[in-house]
């Protein structure tokens with residue numbers, strides 16, 4: 001049954017494209033994500049994909065010329081595509097093609113084709129839906145693979161035999177899992193099997209593209225959907241073996257530890273409810289990464305993971321480097337979160353002193369709230385009593401942080417007495433004594449022995465100098 005969706009084409013750009021296509025006597029269709037998201041009512045789409053039965057590049061040029069004020073065209077000759085920017089939207093033009101891929105790369109061998117040929121070579125039935133921009137059937141939905149029905153049944157299915165679609169472009173395995181996570185859809189069983197069968201082909205995909213998909217999975221409402229699919233299909237072992245190494249429960253002498261892989265996925269889902277900060281979500285994913293290599297059994301205390309935070313922070317760098325994630329302040333933030341991930345938990349389990357909270361704020365600086373969000377997400381106990389107790393303890397920690405902050409201002413700590421002042425007071429040249437005094441002042445403030453104020457710090461400095469046998473002016 002053919003249905004008309006003229007209301008999808010409200011944006012005046014479609015009329016401009018339609019007229020340009022007529023002038024060139026080529027047929028044109030809007031296809032892919034725009035149509036899918038319109039049918040799912042997923043808000044205003046960012047990008048528009050246009051397929052022309054002829055040259056996409058020529059059509060793009062014509063459209064750009066006809067746009068009020070005319071516009072630039074970016075041509076990607078190797079791919080036979082062109083892009084025109086219209087307000088905030090990127091419009092991609094491509095000629096319909098019959099396409100096959102070289103087995104060892106994603107570079108397609110291109111041959112002109114019909115709309116049907118083009119739809120067949122797309123990744124999923126829900127992404128192969130097209131709406132006509134042609135005068136005779138403007139607004140008609142063209143759906144040869146029952147994409148509409150898959151949309152309503154919430155199924156990710158390939159137009160062709162799944163082995164062919166995935167083997168043609170292995171990135172699609174990641175895309176299937178990403179769409180399942182973003183849209184909360186099910187991957188068709190035969191498709192899921194084909195992903196497992198073709199998993200090693202992920203090796204030909206660049207890390208940048210893999211990370212794009214990982215970031216989209218992590219940004220979804222329930223990232224565990226994606227990570228558990230990546231795991232069950234075997235893809236995760238290629239992408240992040242460090243995470244897979246966390247799976248499993250060992251028992252010795254009746255003592256076991258939790259499964260840190262599945263625990264991690266719960267933590268990521270928990271944090272997704274409280275933050276959209278992608279890097280904080282990465283921190284949640286990697287917060288226990290050091291636990292596999294540090295796991296030991298001790299007859300007296302049972303299972304231990306000593307120093308896992310420290311090793312974990314080092315592993316963050318290696319993993320970011322390997323996956324070509326940014327090695328900038330974002331990576332440093334993730335490292336810091338992993339390194340400090342156990343600090344508030346320790347605080348919440350015992351009587352909380354002001355000085356311990358001051359040290360936490362001092363070390364975490366501006367990231368103390370993020371750290372608290374991570375630690376709260378880390379509570380995955382199924383015991384309601386304990387759950388309540390931990391949450392309550394964290395509330396107390398948060399309150400204390402506020403109190404201590406208001407009073408002591410140790411976040412982004414600036415020493416109340418400068419190094420220069422210490423030097424001039426004791427008539428010192430640059431020397432280790434200056435560091436000793438500065439450090440002693442900082443410690444005294446963090447311990448709560450003196451307030452974070454100039455007068456008190458100055459007096460303390462004089463006393464400390466005396467102890468060191470220094471004479472003041």
Ligand code: CTP
Nearest residue numbers: 032033034049121122123124127128169171172
């Ligand atoms: N496509 C494909 N195989 C790929 C990538 C893309 O068949 N590996 C096709 C799909 O028809 C897809 C369209 O190209 O709908 C546009 O791709 P892209 O812009 O990457 O994705 P969208 O589907 O638009 O979704 P999103 O913007 O959420 O990534």
